[in-house]
Amino acid sequence: MDDTTIVLNAAEARLLGCLIEKEATTPDTYPLTINAAQSAANQKTAREPVMALDPGAVNHALRQLEQKGLAKQVFSSRAERYEHRTAAFFGIPQQQVALLGLLALRGPQTVHELLARCERLCRFNDAEDVRHHLDRLIQREAPLVVQIPRGPGQREDRYAHLLGGPVDVAAIAARVPSSSVGDAADPELEARVAALEAEVADLRAQVEQLLADRAG
Known part of the structure; x- marks a missing residue:
């Protein structure tokens, strides 16, 4: 698919933004797991509008981004992860x-x-x-x-x-x-x-991810 036909829904755009952001701000946890992507998408700060996506919606949006060429699934020993392909896709x-x-x-x-x-x-x-x-x-x-x-x-x-x-x-x-x-x-x-607002949001997301990993 070329960039003249790309159209994202709100969830897909939010997830793409999260992948771009977290690659830069939390490289140690990037590419993102489904749980980390959900935490990032639903942050209460540095987001407009605030969203409340469930894991199924996040998973679907990431898979749609992959089908459209804007994300790539990366397999690890513990969980599937996603990275964005924005620079390569749009040049x-x-x-x-x-x-x-x-x-x-x-x-x-x-x-x-x-x-x-x-x-x-x-x-x-x-x-x-x-x-x-x-x-x-x-x-x-x-x-x-x-x-x-x-x-x-x-x-x-x-x-x-x-x-x-x-x-x-x-x-x-x-x-x-x-x-x-x-x-x-x-x-x-x-x-x-x-x-500072962004750093607090990132720290909160990382804590939520650690708790989710332990619970899993």
């Missing part, structure tokens, strides 16, 4: 993989939100570097990202992924963002808070 560099993953995990975001939150996934030089890679994703023959014009009371445009097909740009533009990182008075403080 994009790590910076763009990280941006797609973050958009899949946290919904439409501004350039400054992405810059702050991408710190542990991939380093960017500055906001212009982020914008450059977003533009590359927009300008593809089959775009993977769309720019959302700023709405009333908003200072920055936002960006959304197109992995699930076309989006209602007008509806997203009118929606009040759940956070306003781009308007933050102290971008460095926001970046530190975002990093």
Whole structure:
């Protein structure tokens, strides 16, 4: 399947984002088991929206990602695991993989939100570097990202992924963002808070995975 026909449902997009994120943030537990993928998908922090996928839904979504060429099952002595194939499938560099993953995990975001939150996934030089890679994703023959014009009371445009097909740009533009990182008075403080939030979520997911492994 080529990238002009790829369409993911919400669960598949969330799981792809989780695989991208955890490859960078928890390499010791990557590729992910079904349990680890479920914990990552259902995190209460660093996710928009929060989801409650059961193991069957997670397993099905991962298998669908594998059929579509975006994930690969890796067998180990203890459990089946999955890794993503985003870079190879779309032919994009790590910076763009990280941006797609973050958009899949946290919904439409501004350039400054992405810059702050991408710190542990991939380093960017500055906001212009982020914008450059977003533009590359927009300008593809089959775009993977769309720019959302700023709405009333908003200072920055936002960006959304197109992995699930076309989006209602007008509806997203009118929606009040759940956070306003781009308007933050102290971008460095926001970046530190975002990093700490992600680290706490990763630690929680690892503890849940250890408990699940022991119970199994």
